[in-house]
Amino acid sequence: MGDLAGVVLAGGRGNRLGGVEKARLVVGGRTLLDRALDACAAASEVVVVGPVVPTERAVAFVREEPAYGGPAAGLLAGVAALGATVRRVVVLAVDMPHVTAATVTRLGAAHDGAEAADGAVLLGADGRRQLAMVLDVAALQAVAPPPDDRAGLPVHVLVSGLRLVEVPALEREGEDVDTWDDAHAAGVPVLRPPAP
Secondary structure, eight states, X not given: OTTEEEEEEOOOOOGGGTTOOGGGOEETTEEHHHHHHHHTTTOSOEEEESSXXXXXSOOEEEOOSSTTOOHHHHHHHHHHTSOTXXXXXXXXXXXXXXXXXXXXXXXXXXXXXSTTOOEEEEEOTTSOEEEEEEEEHHHHHHHXXXXXXXXXXXXXXXXXXXXXXXXXXXXXXXXXXXXXXXXXXXXXXXXXXXXX
């Protein structure tokens, strides 16, 4: 998948985590951000949409306009920061610690194997589409609203006009970390934030 770049969405407020940056949470000895970057191993370049934090892989950091404008605005800001020759992009929310490089390979293969598809998306055990997908950049740009209309737009609305192959999650791939209970279930070593 040499035509593949990556966008990791890490710009949320973490409200249900008391404002803790999800990217810095540690699962299995690695931050959620480094785990997401591991999943993007096949990507030739990666843009992280969110605050600058230390990473093991060299990446570019950008912010959506306005900051905290939501995941769709973040996705489009990340894609805009990629090289002009990128054909496909893996999109991954930073809070999905069980998505791996193998997950991304399956998504890319599903996109490749489907005639006239605009990409592939991971389908959670509950039947909902997850923020783990491989998208055709030109198709995504064709459905992107003007910059003034991006703040607060959900990703599922942004991509609703795209033809996406749904790829069922294996084991825990579809799980995310939204709350401290989720964080504990994922293996974060604390159940709640430390007292101020």
